[in-house]
Amino acid sequence: MADKLHQDLSCTICAQMFTQPVTLDCGHNFCKACIVGVWGELEAVVSCPQCGREFPRRELVTNQLLVTVVASLQHLNPGVETGGNGLRCPVHLEDPQLFCSKDLRLICSSCLALGEERSHRLITIEEAYEFCKGKLENSVLFLEKKLEEYRGAQSDREFKISETLELVESLQENVEAEFAKLHQFLQRQEGALTEKLRRESENLVHSLEGSFKLISKKSSSIEKFIAEIRSLIDTEDRSRLLTDIKCVLQ
Known part of the structure; x- marks a missing residue:
């Protein structure tokens, strides 16, 4: 049955499955390139290679049903020859x-x-390879610039965390020293100020640490994207490059 289906979907000129199938007025179907090649050097009156019927004009109508059937068969059976x-x-x-x-x-x-x-x-297809690679290269440059910005922000947050902790430690030491001298009549004020300073420092450090983690996560994500894009640039699978580029750039 598979052989019969393959035969029914094959061009009688090239004996291969239809590529851009067209229908003549007599109802017979051929690959567009095949029938144009057969008619190439003939005079105004041409004929069907299968039944011999003559036509005054070279009218070729795309058989959309055959296009759909052949495409569906090729999708279900990747082993079917498609050429190209x-x-x-x-x-x-x-x-x-x-x-x-x-x-x-x-x-x-x-x-x-x-x-x-x-x-x-x-x-052209050949120009497309270089065009798409250029697009991907520009994307890599853009992401590398963003990565550099995030790394700079990451370093800045690390410094501010360290600076804040040192400042808090210094302030706490000063507060404790001052209140030690006035412990008898400032004990209540010392406890209140120390607790307030502790809460504010924890909130500030927590905020900076959250920002640091977010930047680290984004930096890792960009590094992953760069690796994926470079893999796409270096691949020899041109079909993959042209098929995946839109999704990757988005």
Whole structure:
């Protein structure tokens, strides 16, 4: 049954599964590139390679049903031959011809036929690799700058914590020394001021420590993002790079 299905979904010219299937007026289907290649040097009147019916005009209508069926079969069975480099338009699941540098996605002939990308900057697949790597490099530079800022803030918080603890210790020593001299008539005031100083110092240190932990967490998160992006930059899997870049940049 699988062989019969594969045969029904194959072009009679190239004997491979349909790529951009089109339908002639006689109802027979072929790969767009195959039928255009057969008709290439013929005169105005062309004919169907399968039934021989002649047509005065070269009208090719995309068979959207076949496009959907072939795409579904290829999705369910990745082992089915598809040709090309494995890249697919995310909308029509067809072989891509260009790359949209605005939407960061692959563009096939069906996208171009719909005219959705006219206002966008379209580049070739080869140009897209360098373009996307450049985008990722800029992201790394941005994140590295942010990481440097967070590390600077982290160092500043560490210094302020240490400075605050030293100041508190010094103040407490001074307060205790002063109140020791006046212990008899200032005992109540000494206890109240010491307790107030302790509470304020704990609150301040707690606040600074919370800020320090948050900055440390963000720094670790940025380091992780940088590692992931560098892994994407260094990968030889071009399909992964072009497929994942939008999600990574967001």
